[in-house]
Amino acid sequence: MITSSANGKVKQVMNLIKKAKARNDSGLFVAEGLRIFKEIPPELIDSVFVSESFLKEAEQRRLVSGLKHEVLTDEVFSAMSDTRSPQGILALVKQRSYTTEDLIRAPGPAFLLILETIQDPGNLGTIIRAGEGAGITGVLMNSTTADIYNPKVIRSTMGSVFRVPFAYTSDLTASILQLKERGIQLYAAHLDGRNNYEKEDYTVDTGFLIGNEANGLSEDIAKLADAYIKIPMMGRVESLNAAVAASVLMFETARQRREQSLLKK
Incomplete structure (x- = not known):
């Protein structure tokens, strides 16, 4: 002892x-x-x-x-x-090791989260846990995002960290361009959003760009999105917590894919 x-x-x-x-x-x-x-x-x-x-x-x-x-x-x-x-x-x-390729290798359409400098461990853990519930195929993060192996992240995932593929990249721009070359449609929640988030089609290969809690997406990363979308707000709320915004988008994707699956039966 x-x-x-x-x-x-x-x-x-x-x-x-x-x-x-x-x-x-x-x-x-x-x-x-x-x-x-x-x-x-x-x-x-x-x-x-x-x-x-x-x-x-x-x-x-x-x-x-x-x-x-x-x-x-x-x-x-x-x-x-x-x-x-x-x-x-x-x-x-x-620790497990994944590549960007691992994130898009799952059967069916890709369903990715691309995180830029998410710094709060609780937010990162919540995103991964909600992501598993919504059926994401993987999470791609830049090197300034919180360490996924931080004990607070691990606790927040409630075990999802063992089942959701994830990868860090030292060059987020290059990795995003790689995803675009593979035909993955990328969306960024943005104040200049063209459509409300539920108006887009997420049944195809899809990825969501999620930015830093305080500053959102950097301009350079946001420009790589194929479309800006917006989450409409009531009251005086201007924006949502990063984990909450990511969850809204992920579960809308899950809803659309469930409906498509039912139509095919």
Whole structure:
């Protein structure tokens, strides 16, 4: 049993929680909590840490019985944890690697989100979780978007991070041009939008450009869209949170594709 927060393995976990460089160098990230632990594909689990109290429940003992795991005192686990109320289990998980090609390889029309400098981890996690619910085929992000392996992002995805393909690009413009060459229609929510968002056809290969929370899309990236669309507002609201706007567009796409599928039957 690990009884000190000075233990090397505990220090490794704490470093992975705090530093993106440590995550990048090791190819590992931290997934903490009972629900998300159950979502981890077994082949991606590198190591498991549990608290003394966690093992008092028979069902929880069974959950880790076939896995090599480290047991920590409750105090040490709490010191290591990134949450206010630790549930007593976390895993170090192997990172996955995707290419832009992986994002458009799914059967059926492509359905992508292209994110420019989304900085809030909660927003990024929410976008990925909502994206899985809407059926997106992938997420493309520029290098200044938040680290998807940040523990706050991982928690916000509620497991979707293990199922939604994603890729970072150091040259967002070049990657977007690559998508356009493949015939993917790109839309940007914009004040100069030609149509309300529900007037466009998203049943074909489609991608949505979503910009930074404070500044929106940069002018250069926005110009790459095939069309500007707008989400009409009532009251004094001028714009929506990036995750909310992305969700509106994604679920309209999902609705259109469901209707098209029903018409084909």
